[in-house]
Amino acid sequence: MILQLVKADITEICVDAIVNAANTSLLGGGGVDGAIHRKGGKAILDDCIAIRNKQGGCKVGQAVITTAGNLPAKYVIHTVGPVWNGDKEEKNNLLKACYQNSLELAVQNNIKTIAFPGISTGIYRFPKDRAAEIAIKSVRDFYKISEIDKVIFVCFDEESYEIYTGLLERELL
């Protein structure tokens, strides 16, 4: 498995699946969720509504998969990150579950390349350094990681990019 770090807009990344930092309603919102629905078009929302009708949205820490509509990716995996409120242990575990369940869904769908945004690090206010550590560790620890060829961490802002760079460099020491 290759781990890659880029500073980019995730809607422009050409991979089998991009991950969306969604909310439990699956009906779209701001941040990366808004960008994905805006650029991906109605097909994504239609799939989300079908999932809502079947299972009533998506719980925090869980993930669901839809088409990627007009985006260059093939699929969007929607996961719902925890809102940060200082309850460290519980929130850390929920964020870890987002990465693990997204990867699990990827393996189930024969997805070989996947791109993650910094789940929960925007509107949900999770500390960026803590979130980046969890993201990297969750991917490294995923029990079926040998079935994935490439994981890309997509940073939108310079601060996140520098945090990931620092953590990944430390791994090489």
Ligand code: AR6
């Ligand atoms: N590409 C890559 N990363 C992005 C992009 C983009 N186009 N846009 C923002 N980010 P956020 P959350 C980064 O707020 O904290 C929505 O309303 C951003 O800089 O999108 O999980 C949902 O519907 C940040 O580092 O997601 C939920 O209600 C990261 O993506 C709620 O926000 C996540 O920021 C979820 O909040």
